[in-house]
Amino acid sequence: MTMQALKGFKDILPDESPTWQWLEAAARSVFHRFGFGEIKVPILEKTELFARSIGEATDIVEKEMYTFTDRNGEQITMRPEGTASVLRAFIEHNLQARQALTRLYTIGPMFRHERPQKGRLRQFHQMSVEAIGSDHPRLDAEIIAMAWQFLEELGLSVSLQINSLGCPSCRPAYREALLAFLAARQDTMCDDCKRRSTTNPLRVLDCKSSHCQEQYQGAPVILDHLCPACADHFSAVKASLDQLAIPYGVNAFMVRGLDYYTRTTFELLTGALGAQSAVGAGGRYDGLVEQLGGPKLPGIGFAMGMERLILLLEQQNQAAIAAPAIDCFVAALGEAAVSRAFPLVHALRAQGLKAAMDLEGRSLKSQMKQADRLQARYTLILGEEELARGEALLRDMASKKQQVLAFGNDPAMIAATVMATMSTAQ
């Protein structure tokens, strides 16, 4: 093979970019209605930013980051997620001084060095949303509702699961209870679970092995160990979701892969992504802004995986991925006509039409085929006979009806005639 893109890195070809543009437009539309503003942040950051926010012991930081030394000897990393960078920018520019609650979103590529598979790439794209400055449970519900609204507008059907991970005052006690429970079962659990019980004990309860699941019946559940404040908060989130008629399931075993999450976490799940199940996920991170050296402000956010959304759109909403049609194809026969058509097409484009022509002097049949393939709504036929009579034929491709247009020497005038005729014909 000749030159190829890196493993897990994909080109987005012209065929697919209309879908991407449509997806981004849909996201912006919803996010703006909910009061979010776009922030664009760099793709490279100091490694320390991610190590401190995501957590030193997480898989992402331990083995998945694209980290290298730049020419000045500084350790830098290609962002594996968006929240850390956005919060860094929030702190750096004192955005909290402008309003009590800051609502930000960012769209762009993320990088994780994993083995690629369906719905998972090394460079992938996320739409990442953050709301900083309030720990009110209604904000949690509002954020989840926005994600839900977005998916509804995309025409996608997914399921929502929520959980609460507690806070620094209730999580340690739960963790202890869980560790004790797991310690008693070390001999009978699978190897993965043994490993997980030291690296990420919460994850053990999520094991797919039915043998493990059986012995975890009766395991301590985080929701039973929440402190009163966290329990009230979670109840209020649920009540607010009910108020908005957002359907959700509570999954006490839901865990997040990043260390910074507190209290509310949620996932948007589907069975249509191969081994991957989440199209989007997020949660509250009340200590993170302070931990990164900023003011003591709570926050909540989520990320949606764009490649995963597009996989779903392909299955659930074909209309979203249709190629755009062109307005007018100009078919010219013979050098004299082609020479007249060339400036005409330019004039049509200048007037705002999507116009095309064949430059190679192919047969009319061939040009009609091209017009058809481009899904042209109209074809303007410009042949020697018409030219001699000072006319052109405008063919409606769907109805096959053709009308004769007067055809003078001024391309702009012709263009105006074509456009006027087309708009009245519609």
Add this chain to the structure above:
RNA sequence: GUGAGCGUAGCUCAGCUGGUGGUAGCACCGGGUUGUGGCCUCGGCGGUCGUGGGUUCAAGUCCCAUCGCUCACCCCA
């Protein structure tokens, strides 16, 4: 990091137990219609069978290695 499957035309793929690579489909170009698309029909273009070794009289086919892709585990959007 671990495991499995697959690399034949631009794309999707046939190719049985080794015996000269397909009239295959789609796409592309041209003809049937001396100037009219989507259907039909005829023809044309198009291949170092991923790469390198080995076995054999003979390898797309068997063996080894290597590169690549895909899917799954782990983990995650």
